[in-house]
Amino acid sequence: MKIELIVPATQENLLNRKKALGPHLGLAMVAALTPPEVEVSLTDENVTVIDFQKEIDLVGITTLTVTATRAYEIADTFRAKGVKVILGGSHPSALPKEAIKHADAVVIGEAEGIWANVIDDFKANKLQKIYSQRKQPSLINLPIPRRDLFIDGSYYFRNTISTTRGCPYACSFCSVTSFFGHTYRCRPLEEILKEIETMDFRKIVFFVDDNIVGKPKFAKKLFQALVSYKLKWVAQSSITIARNDKLLKLAAESGCIILLIGFETLSQDNLAAMGKRMNVVNEYEMVIRKIHSYGIAIHGFFILGLDEDDEYVFERTIRFAQKMKLESAQFAWPVPYPGTALCESLDKAGRIVTKSWSQYESNVVFEPKLMSRDILQKGRDWVWREFYSLPSIWRRLGITHRYTVPLWGLNLYYRSFWQRRFRNNRDSSKFKPHFVYK
Numbered sequence: 001m002k003i004e005l006i007v008p009a010t011q012e013n014l015l016n017r018k019k020a021l022g023p024h025l026g027l028a029m030v031a032a033l034t035p036p037e038v039e040v041s042l043t044d045e046n047v048t049v050i051d052f053q054k055e056i057d058l059v060g061i062t063t064l065t066v067t068a069t070r071a072y073e074i075a076d077t078f079r080a081k082g083v084k085v086i087l088g089g090s091h092p093s094a095l096p097k098e099a100i101k102h103a104d105a106v107v108i109g110e111a112e113g114i115w116a117n118v119i120d121d122f123k124a125n126k127l128q129k130i131y132s133q134r135k136q137p138s139l140i141n142l143p144i145p146r147r148d149l150f151i152d153g154s155y156y157f158r159n160t161i162s163t164t165r166g167c168p169y170a171c172s173f174c175s176v177t178s179f180f181g182h183t184y185r186c187r188p189l190e191e192i193l194k195e196i197e198t199m200d201f202r203k204i205v206f207f208v209d210d211n212i213v214g215k216p217k218f219a220k221k222l223f224q225a226l227v228s229y230k231l232k233w234v235a236q237s238s239i240t241i242a243r244n245d246k247l248l249k250l251a252a253e254s255g256c257i258i259l260l261i262g263f264e265t266l267s268q269d270n271l272a273a274m275g276k277r278m279n280v281v282n283e284y285e286m287v288i289r290k291i292h293s294y295g296i297a298i299h300g301f302f303i304l305g306l307d308e309d310d311e312y313v314f315e316r317t318i319r320f321a322q323k324m325k326l327e328s329a330q331f332a333w334p335v336p337y338p339g340t341a342l343c344e345s346l347d348k349a350g351r352i353v354t355k356s357w358s359q360y361e362s363n364v365v366f367e368p369k370l371m372s373r374d375i376l377q378k379g380r381d382w383v384w385r386e387f388y389s390l391p392s393i394w395r396r397l398g399i400t401h402r403y404t405v406p407l408w409g410l411n412l413y414y415r416s417f418w419q420r421r422f423r424n425n426r427d428s429s430k431f432k433p434h435f436v437y438k
Contacts, residue, residue, distance in 0.1 A: 001123070002039045004056045005030060005149075008067040008074055009045035011361050016420055020046045021413075022157040025208055026089075026111070027062055028145035033115045042149040045070075052077055058122055061103075062089035065337050069358040072102040079104070084127065086118060090179050091357075094339030096130055106130055109179065110165075112137035136180075139165065139187045144195050156413070157206040157234070159199045163192050163222060167210045169238070170341075171262075172274045173303065176210045178339035184214045189221055196229065204257070204406065207235035214238070216247055223247070226254035236260040240278050242287040252294040257403050258327070259291060262301040266316060270306040275341070288324045295402050297327040299410075304383065305333040305376040307369045314379040318386050325396045327407045328414065331383045333364055333376055362421075381421070388415040 005027045013020070024044060031040045043050050059078045063071035068091045075085040079102075088107035092099035096106045105127045107114055114131045121127050150158060164187065166180035199205060212235040213219040226233070227250075237259045241248050251259075265271060268281045291298055302317050321329050336343035336352055337360075346352050351367040359365050364373040371379075386392060393411045401407060 001037070001058070002041070002056045003034060003058045003060060004054065005040065005042045006050060006059060006061045006074060007042075007044040007046060008061065008063055008070040010067060011070070011358065012417075012421070013046040014070065017047060017049075019153075020044070020155050022160050022206055022208075023147075023150045023155050024062065025145055025160045025162060027060070028147055028149060029142070030060060030062075030088075030111050030115055031146035031149055032143035033111055035116070035119060038119065040146065040149070042146070044151070044154070045074075047151055047154040050074065052081070056083060058084050058086065060086045060088065063087065063091045063099075064089060065091045065094075065335075065357055066361040067091075068099075069356075072099075075102040084122065090175050091338065093179055094175070094337070100129055104129075108132040110137050112142070136183065136185065139185050140191070142187065142191065144198060147198075156409075157204060159203050159205045160208050161192070161195055161199075161205060162208050163187055163212065164209045164214060164218070166214070168214045169211070169276065169278060171264075171276050172341035172345070173334055173337075175337045175340050184211075186215060186218045189218075189225060192222065193225055196226075196231075201229065201231055205231050205233040205255075207233060210236060211238050212236060213241045213244075213247060216240075216244055220247055220250055223250035223254040223256075229255070231255040232257050234258040234260070236262075238262070238278055239283070239287045242283075242290045248291065248294055248296075252296055256296050257406070258297045258299055260299045260301065261287075261291075264301060264303050265306055265309070266313075266320060267306065267308045269308045270303075273307060284320075285324065288326070292325075297401075297403055297407060300326045300329040302329060302331050303334055304331055304380050305364070305368045305371065309368070310370040311375060311379065314383050318383045321387060322392060322396065327396060327401070327403075328410050329387060330414075331380055331387070333368075333380055334366065335360060336366055381418075384414075384418045388418060390415075 007024045007027060027042055031042060034040050061071050061075055071087065075087060078085050084104045086105045086107060087099045087103040092106045093108045096108055099106045105118065107118065108130065110133060113133060118131055164185060166184045167176045168184045170177045170182055232255045234257060239261055241251065263284060264276060264279065266281055271279050288298060300321060304313050304317060334342060336346045346366050352365060353367060354365050364377050367373065368376050388411060397404065397407055
């Protein structure tokens with residue numbers, strides 16, 4: 001029996017297939033959960049093309065909302081050839097009735113405890129339409145993901161690993177809570193270390209946890225155990241790490257070089273509306289300076305176009321990010337992903353303008369309160385262009401930063417990405433804010 005696991009490409013990568021930031025760890029875990037007598041292959045369409053002529057018995061496709069349209073196209077193509085298709089991931093989990101129109105079965109939620117049943121049912125020609133967890137699967141004795149299925153040289157961060165699942169918070173825009181439930185679960189420390197020992201220590205390790213410090217006691221034990229490995233690692237964290245000096249010190253000592261932190265907005269009212277209660281805008285400068293004082297770089301996340309944002313938000317946000325010398329950052333507008341509280345509230349208010357999933361990657365799909373969709377789109381693009389201009393990169397990084405090479409590389413990656421996008425959108429490339437920063 002042969003199974004093909006597929007990661008659909010984003011629209012951008014489908015047109016300009018380039019080296020990606022990281023591989024899909026979830027499908028590598030699905031491959032590891034597959035019985036050993038089954039032959040498994042994995043295709044990440046972001047870095048290589050799909051072979052639709054390949055002789056396979058079953059296809060498993062994971063999809064986000066932004067790749068749902070492409071996932072359905074892939075599924076329909078294989079089904080037309082008589083190949084059975086399984087759909088899973090956050091989007092099918094939120095909208096299984098939609099997904100099943102393009103699949104023979106839909107897996108809702110996590111694969112552990114379900115995938116073996118899917119394989120058995122397929123072999124017996126008894127596939128069910130829906131497979132769903134009755135309870136959250138245990139994280140004990142998980143197999144090591146099949147990293148051997150990743151294409152060499154296709155990713156900047158190949159050493160990806162998960163130590164926890166879920167997040168202790170429930171921000172309205174985030175699909176993590178709807179997918180994992182409002183829980184935060186940790187893997188056994190000894191199993192994490194066993195998996196780390198299979199990696200190449202010469203390369204950066206990327207912890208893909210949604211919040212690596214969601215349980216400070218667990219995070220401390222993890223960081224203490226990592227010290228002896230002399231790794232360099234990157235992870236996503238809430239700003240709460242800066243309120244715990246011992247935890248932050250251990251992160252630095254264990255090899256942390258970059259923390260990805262969701263600041264989201266410079267408006268406390270916006271933070272309250274989205275339920276991000278752990279963030280305090282007046283603490284942001286303290287948080288950044290303290291993390292920097294331990295030699296750790298910061299990749300910030302910001303959302304533009306929230307309900308308290310007027311047209312000043314673009315310059316206000318970029319000036320803050322530049323003033324605080326954030327080493328890198330991402331700037332997005334709110335996206336009402338199915339299953340999130342944001343989607344529910346905007347839908348009830350009649351503010352979602354389309355549910356054509358192909359629009360969710362690159363277009364504003366809701367009506368902002370204090371600006372037009374056009375201004376939000378052009379303003380967000382202007383922020384990216386300004387932040388990743390060469391003068392901005394130079395002012396933020398210089399040539400004496402502790403991690404000059406990887407950080408310049410990350411900045412130039414984003415700069416190249418947005419230069420390609422601006423070439424296809426000349427209106428955004430000409431946009432300039434017509435206001436003065438206050």
